[in-house]
Amino acid sequence: MFRKEKAVIIGGGISGKLAARVLSDFFQEVLIIERDQEPEGPFPRKGAPQGEHIHALLHAGEAGLESLFPGITEKFYSSGAIKINSTKDLAWFHHGVWKLRFDGEFSTILQTRPHLEWHIDQYIKSIPNVTVQYNQVVRDYICKETENIIAGVEVVDGSGHAENILADLVVDASGASSITSKWLEKREIHIPDKKAKIGLSYISKTFQLAKNEDRDWAIKIVYPNPPVEKMGGTISKVEGNRYLVTINGYHNVINEKEALLNDKSFLELAKKLPKLDIYQEIKDAPPLTGTSIYRVPQITWRQFQKVNLPDGLLLIGDTICRIDPVFGQGMSIAVLEALALQRLFQKSDHSIKKITTTFHKKAAKIISPIWNMVIIEDFRYPETTGKKPLGLFIQQWYAKNIFLISSQDQHVYNSLFKVMNLIHSMTTLMHPRILKTVLKRTFLK
Template sequence: MLRKEKAVIIGGGISGKLAARVLSDFFQEVIILERDPEPQGPVPRKGTPQGEHIHALLFAGANGLEELFPGITEKFNASGAVKINSTQDVAWFHHGVWKLRFVGDYTTILQTRPHLEWHIEQYIKSLPNVTIHYSQIVRNYLYIEEENRITGVEIIDCSDSIRTINADLIIDASGVSSLSSRWLNKREVHIPEEQVKIDLSYFTKTLQLPDNRNRDWAIKLVYPNPPLEKIGGGISKVEGNRYLVTFMGYHNEINEKEILKNDNGFIEIAKKLPKLDIYQELKDATALSGTSIYRVPNIIWRRFDKVNNLPTGLLLIGDTICRIDPFFGQGMSIAVLEALALKKLLTNHNQTNQQMIETFHQQAVKIITPIWNMVITEDFRYPATIGKKPAGLSIQQWYAKNIFLLSSQNQDIYNSFIKVMHLLSPTSTLMHPRIIKSVLKRTIYK
């Protein structure tokens, strides 16, 4: 049974497409308004500057994506994505130690963000009641002041034509610089938020590596050991027998001018990593692209669930609510979990649309809270990080570091850590008595 006639989604990125897939089962008509032109293939989009860097779907995100788009994982694989064993084929240097490598129970799909998003978009286009309108800028909401209700959007297209669309539900999936935030601020509606300044910069190239029979990994990660080390890097095989190489630096540690001078400037950054493994791969590599840059000055969590007079008819999702530190690879998986929560709520036909919206914003808090806490625990290892520190931070950091170090020795602990990191298990899993005992034993006898 369909709930209402029409829903409009602002933004055709990952969150917008996920929302459209969910709404297609409950609304007669779903319209996605995307400001970028229609893509002609799995290529980077201007509206997704982060799209050229290394991306990953965590286990929970990959499972949820398959639930929403049955068969899509096989489409990824059939078109060149790289399927790997998540513990055997990943070489990960973390907090000064290499993680254990063994044949585990989980697999990971390595691919570029445009490749992943292209396949989702093709699925969306096959849905008869979903339409994507490209090159559309949503510039205002249609709003009934007396009812504090949003009833539609005002848009402008590439020919400067202005038109309006009325809808029973508006979903803002336009990201951190969303229309909703600007619109509410202009109306002096207070949006409580948590913000942490990390000054993170990403630099990425696509490369071709020479054949090497001794290369026993598909993705290699060399993370910094805070607080003294601020630069990390990763090299990941993707479709087309290519490799993405991403360097990241906290608190503007990487000199942008030096890295952009030439290809050699990019490679020289690899010498500043805690290990020279990535440099050894790059010194004989062939560059297939220029250097892409993405900056995240702040991570931010806008608490729309706490807005006292949020207009009815408006639902926020994805980065519009929370932009997380992308270094931990959780953003897309958060969006998938939010979409699954939305799907579950929409199946309850005893709720009105507005009750569903309010409950969704509360559900989003439950999804984001543990992930946000994990992320800022790590971000605050750097003294230059600015923001509200959680209670018991030093104890959390001490305990987490022991888990990281034990993951290089104890397969059981590493498995537990992986399940938490990939959002399959709650963080409380790492407080099991046997794990606490191992942490205390390591502390006493190290």
């Protein structure tokens, strides 16, 4: 089995912990460098401001997480996470219609991101050859310039004390504002990328809802019907018998200063959604938290697979691709990347250079269809800027038909559900039976 001495991971978020779990099987020592303080429980942390908003673990991500951390799904449930039937307990208003609801074959976990991350953190701490250094920042890479090798990192703690840490492999899991991009740019190494400006704002608040026997859902999504509508919202039951509400708006449609004024301002925002369902649920409900905000001005996919990176450097998670969080795919992409990395180390006796180069190509193959799926929807707004995919109009037309048919046809919705949960590829929706249904709707309606 591939066995090297030391791997250093920059960033102790979800993608960093996933990488640590994988590398712990192949390195004698794995060290995570984390800028935040050590967490004291399942609470939001400064380094993950998006943690106070609704998160989703798609089915592919859930299955992958369980394979990496056996038993973690049961730990989620035993500590309060909610298990629902994915197509029965979800009420979803999408592109102007309510999705069909039925007792399907899949279940979904409803929980806050801090709750999920806390359990991953506890698992990581149980791995004997993984350690975490908190309150530390990676200031620079240690690079053997003539050999083009990353040999470690320079770390600075809260008191300003600097330390050099040598490693066989350095993994950058620090996210969209990572050190790597800036480091490469300084060396005039251009990173090709794809970008789209979406001007997205997330506004969230947690409520205590009164019991209601008529409440037949555990999560309700009100999605905007673009391009006319730009605001959507989700209300989801989470651990502790609480309900987390996130309102999102594209292209700066939300007045953030106004939304943060007081509790009434949040209610006024909920009134502006395409349906009043969420407002009706929270208008008399006591809030349990303040209002939090998170911004995603643009989404970016840095195509590191096209760059001749130094030996000993690997990128993962948001460091490679920060995708539109409305579709809930970010965490699951990180899980799929971790699984790809695991398979490479399991099957390969190649050098680290060969493994990292191959990994970045595989990560691109994971991201590409998901990026395309997301960008098709983001470009329904004329204000979205960026390079449009080929055949955009046709793809949008076809997708819109699938969305609308999903309000009536169980087979079509189930197929869409599997695609959106990264279980099946987009080609599933081109099956002759589905294609025939779309054409029939178009020409015979």
